[in-house]
Amino acid sequence: MVENTWFRCSIAAAAVAFLAAVPLMVSAYTVSLLVSMLAYISLATAWAFFSGRTRYISLATAAFVGIGTYTVALLSDHLPLPMVLVIAPVVGFVVALGVGLATLRLSGVYFVIFTFGLAELIKQVVIWFEINQTKTLARYIFVNASGALIYELLLATAVVVLAGVWWLSRTPLGYALRVIGEDEMVARHAGIDTTRVKVLIFAATSAVMSLVGAILSLRYTYVDPNIGFNSLVSFQVLIMALLGGIGRLWGPAMGAIPLVLLFELLSGTFPHYFSIAVGLCFVVIVYYLPGGVMGLMDRWRARLRA
């Protein structure tokens, strides 16, 4: 058992080392595609760890990604980049903490609607602030970051997120999250402080989203609130997690990889019908793959055994 764990860890380490070397071997376009994949792997995994387990479906992903993006846009001229990349997740964490304390008592559809509204609210506040206070509606981001640097930063983030989810799933906290999704009342009288668990994990996963938003912003030179707080991101992350299957460590990643490729293909070939295509994907996935790719693989495995 222990040896098995060590074996797996060394395979994982070798895989990470290989992935870290990839930018040296492939074209700039491939690197940018891989950057999107890594970003969405982190986003979908973080989203699924909270929303998938607790079944508090959040549509606030775009808000926290945008917070990261805008932290960079506002601070990158004044502070060194590493410091900005530390501040971004902290801002996301603090905002999520406040939002969580105020809203995680809401349940079901009310929570979904609130999170969607929150993303829009934050965007409108930023627009108001920019127009009335700073008299600008867009910002330039002058950070000298190569595609390879962005790639390595996002690779590190994805590794930490996946390892964190793997580890947390084995702690009582991971149990607590799953159980809150199944029956919150029983969770409470099993001795779980459900509010604390929910708020903490919501804030932690939101911090990851802000970090990803901050790193991704390094590839823009120009950002405005509609780019920074793009609500489509919330839905894309949700579809990826659903496609992959939310109950498993690798599920959301398995959804993110094919969908990033698909979205890339669609936005390249049918730029004007992109939203329609995303909507159709959503319908097909929910209808045909309720257990996600991982659920499908389980079914196939069961059929092979039978």
Place this chain on the structure above:
Amino acid sequence: MLEVENLSVAYGKHEALRDVALRVETGRTVVILGANGAGKTTLLNAIAGLVPARPGARIAIDGASIQQAPAHRIVERGVALVPEGRRLFGEMSVLDNLRLGAYAQRAREGEGPRLERMLALFQRLGERRHQLTRTMSGGEQQMVAIARALMSSPRLLLLDEPSLGLSPRLGKELFATLRQLASDGQSILLVEQAAHLSLRLADWVYVLENGRIVRSGTPDDIRNDNSLRRSYLGL
């Protein structure tokens, strides 16, 4: 060990419990009899902190108030509830359900040996420890629910109609297990409609009607009370 005084609970304008007072002494089994809608589940939920009581109530464990404490704190004080309808985590195995029962801080120490003891006490669970609880029979699920509550190392075990939905034979088996727990010194507060079985187990009985305690006494007192015989024992 448990003292309840002046406990009233209302859902909006509907008063579910009114001025309830009861005691459970250490090591004793106390049974609350009552028909559907008498307020039995509300009473247990109020003690477990899942339903807020009206101001003025006093709920105390060993003299220390647990009134208004959040549910998870009450678990830490040693009160565990086996809820009505079992409410297991169906997609989790027996072992995972039991481990979850030991989530409370007070239960972390000695979790391993206690798990072994549970699997020995409920032998069928030992045989099926990796089975998903959703796929188990009603009787087995009830065992999981009780074992899960016991994993928190409770000083007082609250049981909400554990015989509900079980065949008479399984109900008897269940009560035999409860009797064994009681003889090992577990304090129990049991809410039931199955009067015959639970009277045999009880040291003391309260009768709850329309949210009020209308009668209390030893099991013999209750058996010999003519009006109660008609309502609860069908004699």
